[in-house]
Amino acid sequence: MTGLIFVTIDFPPIESVGRKYLLAWKKKRDKYDKAVLEHSKATGVPVKVYNKKWIDSIERDLLETVCMLKWDIDIDDLTEKEFQRRLTELMHERANDGTHTNTHTTDDYVAFFKGLKIKYDADEDVFGQVASFITDAQTIIETHALQEDMKTSGPRRAILKIITDQLEPAQLRNAMRDVLRIHNRSRLK
DSSP, rough: OOOOOOOOOOOOEEEOOOOOHHHHHHHHHHHHHHHHHHHHHHHHOOHHOOOOOGGGGBOOOHHHHHIIIIIIOOOOOOHHHHHHHHHHHHSOOOOOSOOOOOOOOOOHHHHHHTTTOOOOOOTHHHHHHHHHHHHHHHHHHHTTHHHHHHHHHHHHHHHHHHHHOOOOOOHHHHHHHHHHHHHHHHHHO
């Protein structure tokens, strides 16, 4: 006897186009994509049979509003690829609530990364601890839309110094500083 197993994998809807909401949505979407891929591998059914497009995750009314107010594009001309590109841009845009400017000060960076600490445990795998630390730093960069700052030498240097200063013990902090110095020199060649 052969049985069929029906699995429902709920895709996350886009209910807002605010940057913070979209960042949280993207994490849920990544989990959804992973679940669909795992289900596809288990059943042998191609991913495209189950996988919903990003553009199908948003209500048409909201999409029309965004197309009109933000993107100045006709909704019928919007492809899946273009939608993904534009949505990703929204995720990486700086907040425009009047409290943010296009430049951050060193004090801003210090405040952003203040809570960043490596969860150092001598009995644990060092690579895993460092990977978690870097992931936490990347989350802060995304949350505060610092991707452009990381592309510019001065702000990038300030951010890396602040991140490195959070490392404990001192041997780890000094080793990271040495790695960054070597990396900067190799980029000049």
